[in-house]
Amino acid sequence: MDLEAQFERTVAAEQRVEPRDWMPDGYRRTLVRQIAQHAHSEIIGMQPEGNWISRAPSLRRKAILLAKVQDEAGHGLYLYAATETLGADRADLTEKLISGKQKYSSIFNYPTLSYADVGVIGWLVDGAAICNQVPLCRTSYGPYARAMIRICKEESFHQRQGYELLLTMMGGTDAQRAMVQESVNRWWWPSLMMFGPPDAESANTEQSMAWRIKRNTNDELRQKFVDMTVPQAEKLGVTLPDPALKWNEERGHHDFGQPDWDEFWQVVGGNGPTNAQRIAHRRKAHEDGEWVRAAAAAHAAKRRVQEDVA
C-alpha cells in the first residue's frame, strides 16, 4: 500500500499519526503552523495577567495568579515540544515569534486595565480556549493530542479561579460590580473573535477538518461558547453587551450578533492596542536571557570535560 493511502487510512480510522510516520508535507506544515501559533499564544498570554501579579489584592490571589501564569509557560513548553517532534526547531520558532513572522492569538493584544480583567480572562478567555481545545484532545496528531489533554486538565482550574474571583467581586460593593461589568463589556467581543473568522472566510478549515487536525468549525465552536456562557453570566449578574443576544427556541441555541471583523483583521494585522508592546517585551526577555543560556551551556561543557578527565 502506498504511503499516502496508509496515512489517509490511519486518519480515517480515528487512529493517531505519530512522529516518525510518513505524512503529507501539507499536513506537517499545517500542524507546525497551528501548534507553534498555539504555543506562542500561551507564552505571550503570560503578559496580560502577569501585569497584575504584583498588584493582586491578597496573598491568596497572588499565589493563584502566579500558579496560573506558570501554567501558561508550561502549556507553551508542551506545545513547543510537540512541534519539535515534527522537525521544527525551538530557536527558530522563537525567532519567528519575535520577528513577527508567526502569529499568536489576537486576544492577547488587548490590555488588562483593571483587576477584574484577571477574573474575566479566566472566565471568558480561558472558557473560549477550553471550547477550542477540548475537541483538539482528539486531533489526529498524537503528540499534539497528548499535549492538549494535559492543557485541558489545567485550564479547568484557570476558568474556575476566574469565575470565583468574579463571584467574589459581584458580592462586594457597587464599584466592584461596575468594575466587573466594565471588564465584561471590553472582553466579550474579543472573546468571540478567538474562534476565528466566520466559516465562509476561514481559509484553513476545510483541509484541516479533512485531516482531522481540526474537529469543529469556527462557527460551531462560537455557538457552543455562547450557549455555555449565557447562564453563567446570568448567575453572575452581569449583562453580555450584545443587544441581539436571545434564546432561539426553534434552533435550540442562542442567536447573537457578529463581532466587528474589521477590528479583528486590524489586530491580526498588527494594529491592536498592545501588539508592539507584547512582542517588544518577549524580545527583551529572550535577549536578556541569552547570557543565562550561554552560561548554563558553558557550565555543562566544563563539567563534561572534568568528568572525562576524572
Added chain:
Amino acid sequence: MSSSWPLWEVFVRGKRGLNHVHVGSLHAPDAEMALRNARDVYTRRNEGVSIWVVPATAITASSPDEKDPFFEPSGDKVYRHPTFYEIPEDVPHL
C-alpha cells in the same frame, strides 16, 4: 541561537507500583537541569514520585517503515494466547 541546549525525553512514575511513562520532552544544558525543569514542567500537580530524563539522541527506536516485518514473528503465533486452547467447560479453575 548561539547556545541551544540538547533535547531530553522525560519519563515519570505516577505513583509507587507503576512504570515510568514517557510524558514529553524539554531542553536543558545538562541532566541535572533537565531533571529540575522536568519537575517544573511535568509535575506541577503531584503527577509523579520519580522522574527519568534521557538524552533524546540516546534512544534507539524501531522504524515505523519496518513495522510489518519487524513485528511479524509474533503475528502468526496464535498459540501464545490462552484463548487458543479449547478446554471443556466443566474443568474448574483453568
